[in-house]
Amino acid sequence: MPHPILSVEDVSKTYDGFKAITDLTFYLYEGELRTVIGPNGAGKTTFFDLITGRARPDKGKIEFGLNQDLTDLNEYEINRLGIGRKFQTPSVYSEHTVWENLLLSLKGSRGVFACLFHRLKSTERDRIDELLKLIRLDDKRHWLAGALAHGEKQWLEIGMLLAAEPKVLLIDEPAAGMTDEETHRTGELLLSLAGQHSLIVVEHDMTFVKQIACDNQVTVLHQGTVLFEGKFDEVQANARVREVYLGRGKKN
DSSP, rough: OOOOOEEEEEEEETTTTEEEEEEEEEOOOOOOEEEEETTTTSSSHHHHHHHSSSOOSSSSEEEEOOOOTTTOOOOOHHOOOTTTEEEESSOOOOSHHHHHHHHHHHHTTHHHHHHHHHHHHHHHHHHHHHEEEHTTTTGGGGGGGGSSSSHHHHHHHHHHHHHTOOOEEEEOOTOOOOOOHHHHHHHHHHHHBBBBBEEEEEEEEOOHHHHHHTTTTEEEEEEEEEEEEHHHHHHHOOOHHHTTTTTTOOOO
């Protein structure tokens, strides 16, 4: 078996007596696209917070790659190691163009003024052009980011995340608020990244989950721990999953 690129072992986290995460064990392998689902309060946000250093576990171990302990590192230190996170609400530089947003996000970026006015290397220009094509915003490179549609802002932020060259991407509900067409295109984008990057995608939209899960594992969280892991069809057919999540009318 290959060594996981991300290991979460027997991790627990309590907030004011509430057990947000309980004895959670989770492994992500290089190039894998893993989808995480679960009802509200299942611990999905806390799970991401613990990986990225926003929160620290009460017990357990979180490792990146070969024996890189994350539990005592700050957010920026974990980010520099190669773990990038995209939140549900897109965060872009609204008053800058799409092209400038990607420029500001390049790995090793400088301050805004220095970044926008320094002489670009050909490799940097090529990288931005490559990202523009990947996120399908090449024809809107000169648009202000604030003028983009909601789905386009989501794609831009994924492009900004990629500009920093992360090894692991944590993506929270990328399809939220999108049209059916935008949702499908987002799925295509994420599928194109698998193999080159390792991804964990938290999502509620089961049609979208089915699209990106393919033959990949789906992890179901419930009450802060792993309830079930398996292929999409196995998840849908599991009686316990249907009881606690899929059969609840999905009010999430």
